[in-house]
Amino acid sequence: MKRASNFLWFLGSVGVFALLLFGWHLIAQSGMVSRVYLAPPDKAFAAITNGFTGPNGLGSSMWATVQRMLYGWVLASMVGIVLGSIIGISAIARIYLQPMLEFLRPLPASAIVPLAIAFFGLSESMVLFVIAFGSFWPVLLAAVQGVSSVEPRLYEVARALNMSRRETIWKIALPNALPDIFAGMRIGLAVALVLTVVGEFVGGQNGLGLEILRASRQFQAPRMFGGVILLGVIGYSCAVIISNVERYLMRWRASR
Amino acid sequence: MSALLSMRGLLVPALLLLGAEVLVNAADLSSNNIAPPSAAFAALLRIMLDGTLFVSTGQTLLATAMGLAVGGSLGLVAGILLGLSRTASRLMTVSLEFFRPVPAVALIPISMLVFGFGYAMEVAVVAFAAFWPMLIYCKGAIEAVEPQLLEVAQMLRLSYFDTVRKIVLPAALPRIFVALRTATGIALILGVTTEILSNPQGLGFAVMSAQQSLHPDNMIANIFWLGVLGVVVNSGLLWLQSRLFGNAGRPGGGR
Numbered sequence: 327m328k329r330a331s332n333f334l335w336f337l338g339s340v341g342v343f344a345l346l347l348f349g350w351h352l353i354a355q356s357g358m359v360s361r362v363y364l365a366p367p368d369k370a371f372a373a374i375t376n377g378f379t380g381p382n383g384l385g386s387s388m389w390a391t392v393q394r395m396l397y398g399w400v401l402a403s404m405v406g407i408v409l410g411s412i413i414g415i416s417a418i419a420r421i422y423l424q425p426m427l428e429f430l431r432p433l434p435a436s437a438i439v440p441l442a443i444a445f446f447g448l449s450e451s452m453v454l455f456v457i458a459f460g461s462f463w464p465v466l467l468a469a470v471q472g473v474s475s476v477e478p479r480l481y482e483v484a485r486a487l488n489m490s491r492r493e494t495i496w497k498i499a500l501p502n503a504l505p506d507i508f509a510g511m512r513i514g515l516a517v518a519l520v521l522t523v524v525g526e527f528v529g530g531q532n533g534l535g536l537e538i539l540r541a542s543r544q545f546q547a548p549r550m551f552g553g554v555i556l557l558g559v560i561g562y563s564c565a566v567i568i569s570n571v572e573r574y575l576m577r578w579r580a581s582r
Numbered sequence: 583m584s585a586l587l588s589m590r591g592l593l594v595p596a597l598l599l600l601g602a603e604v605l606v607n608a609a610d611l612s613s614n615n616i617a618p619p620s621a622a623f624a625a626l627l628r629i630m631l632d633g634t635l636f637v638s639t640g641q642t643l644l645a646t647a648m649g650l651a652v653g654g655s656l657g658l659v660a661g662i663l664l665g666l667s668r669t670a671s672r673l674m675t676v677s678l679e680f681f682r683p684v685p686a687v688a689l690i691p692i693s694m695l696v697f698g699f700g701y702a703m704e705v706a707v708v709a710f711a712a713f714w715p716m717l718i719y720c721k722g723a724i725e726a727v728e729p730q731l732l733e734v735a736q737m738l739r740l741s742y743f744d745t746v747r748k749i750v751l752p753a754a755l756p757r758i759f760v761a762l763r764t765a766t767g768i769a770l771i772l773g774v775t776t777e778i779l780s781n782p783q784g785l786g787f788a789v790m791s792a793q794q795s796l797h798p799d800n801m802i803a804n805i806f807w808l809g810v811l812g813v814v815v816n817s818g819l820l821w822l823q824s825r826l827f828g829n830a831g832r833p834g835g836g837r
Contacts, residue, residue: 339676346677363696425591432767432812436775437786437805440793444615444801520685527690527779535688542691554688561683 365547373552384537384549388556391522391533394450395560398457399518403511406462410469411495411503420474431467435460435517436524443528453525460521461514468510472503505579508572515564523557534560617799626803634788635807642784642811645701646766646773649708654765656709657716658758662746664717665724665754678717686711686772687779694780704776704784711772712765719761723754756827763819770815774808785811 347367353359354366365373377383413419413427438459439452446452476499484494500507526535534553541550599619606618617625629635664671690707697703727750735745751758777786785808792801 335672336675339673342673343676343680363692421590422594423591426595429595429809429813432770432816433805433809434771434774434786434812436771436778437789437808439778440789440801441805444793444798516685520687523685523687524775524779527687538688539691542695545695550692554684554692557688558680558684561685562679565683 361547362545363547365551369548370551370555373546373548374556384534384552384556387532387534387537387553388560390531391526391535391557392560394453394525394531394533395457395515395518395522398454398522399461399511399515401454402458402460402462402514402518403465405458406465406510406514407469407500407507410466410507411473411499413466414470414473414503415491415495415499417474420470424470427463427467427470431463435463435521439524439528448529450529450531453522453529453531456525457518457521461518464513464517465507465510468506468513469503472506472510473499475506476502505576508568508576512565512568512572515568516561519557519561519564613798614796615798617802619802621799622802622806625797625799626806629800629803635804638783638785638788638804639807639811642770642773642777642786645704645776645781645784646708646769648701649705649773650712650766650769652705653709653712653769654716654762657713657761657765658720660713661717661720661761662724662750665721666746666750671721682714682718687775690776690779693776699780699782701783704773704781707776708769708772712769715765715768716761719764720754720758723757723761724750726757727753756823759823759827763816763823766815766819767812770812 351366351368354361354364374384378385413423435456439456442452442455442459446455473495480498480502481494484498489497522533523535523538525531526533527539530536534557538550538553538557541547541553603618603620606616626635664674686707689710690703693703693706697706731749731753732745735749740748773784774786777784778790779786781787782791785804789801789804789808792798792804
């Protein structure tokens with residue numbers, strides 16, 4: 327019964343979405359907004375499906391974007407977790423380092439782009455560096471927060487068991503900090519996608535960002551909107567996948 | 583805040599700056615691309631004294647504030663509507679899931695086509711970016727309002743508008759402020775990003791053009807200033823929040 331009504335609500339919300347698309351279609355058809363900016367939805371979807379897999383198709387650009395985003399994010403997560411747990415477990419390191427981290431955190435990551443260009447030039451490594459730099463902060467701060475807020479008695483247990491520092495981090499600190507770390511990694515992934523697009527704009531590296539920029543310069547509104555929609559698809563899939571992985575890894579925790 | 587100002591917290595950054603200074607000078611790395619911290623500091627003083635820094639800061643802050651005002655208030659209204667009506671929120675699920683994951687930066691080329699350079703394109707991008715966190719957090723804030731308060735409103739036969747104005751908004755205000763704080767951070771980031779990518783004004787453009795005209799001291803000075811601005815805006819809002827609401831805005835607080 328409950329399931330059936332949930333399904334009906336879902337159908338209803340699909341209906342609303344269809345109405346919105348239809349509204350978009352009407353506005354685009356009416357010519358109120360220039361065709362140069364606004365492509366009707368069917369044209370935008372056609373731009374996605376037309377030659378999606380071909381050599382110049384949006385598929386290969388999408389793949390390049392996804393790859394770049396994942397490389398940067400994985401790199402940032404590994405470094406962030408390692409550094410974060412080292413800083414988090416030592417009160418002394420926190421006293422010395424936390425203020426600097428707090429200063430760097432609100433710095434817009436895209437502000438680092440010019441600096442990265444100065445060091446790496448307009449290259450693939452520049453883009454990777456920017457992605458990794460930006461998505462590093464949420465992971466690092468979450469790891470520091472997670473590891474430093476572990477129940478102190480657990481550390482006492484570790485000491486009583488004569489565990490080495492590495493064992494303490496691996497067996498006590500990290501598992502307990504996992505929820506925080508995951509939250510940080512989820513934010514990091516969203517940041518990584520944004521910075522991938524920024525990096526592709528600036529660095530001229532193949533990918534959806536460059537596709538959108540190119541399409542806008544050639545006044546190809548359908549392809550531009552197609553690219554934007556695909557970016558949305560990437561963002562949405564990432565969010566769904568990571569929350570499922572999170573649920574799977576966290577299944578040992580008492581459900582609350 | 584006290585931790586931020588502690589001497590021990592300043593030690594590491596000071597050492598790092600000193601190290602960079604020594605390294606750049608000793609290895610003679612100064613070039614068209616890299617400048618030592620002392621040169622960057624001198625550049626910071628220079629652009630402060632001739633006022634260019636404050637002009638670009640003003641442009642960035644104005645565009646961010648306008649975008650935040652547009653996107654934030656739309657998000658607030660949408661959040662209230664969806665937070666109060668379970669039907670509306672269920673019906674909008676698919677549409678929100680479709681539009682929300684679109685990264686705001688992807689809209690910069692579109693915005694540039696529509697509005698050209700200037701405030702309008704930046705405001706549009708910032709507004710889109712600020713809309714979503716405001717919507718999501720405000721919806722959550724409204725849904726967390728004590729249901730008994732709404733029953734009281736019903737008993738008093740308050741109109742929808744009065745219910746929102748007299749009951750819902752005051753009860754949800756601390757959490758709405760948290761939403762505003764999050765949205766402000768995102769808005770500032772998107773404003774600067776838009777300037778770096780395309781809009782020729784503000785701090786982002788100052789950073790980018792300093793790099794392109796091979797003035798690394800100027801570039802680093804502007805990046806540093808962006809960091810200061812981020813900290814000031816962030817801790818200013820945090821201060822305001824604890825001043826206005828005490829602990830009520832913190833997660834789990836205020837109950």
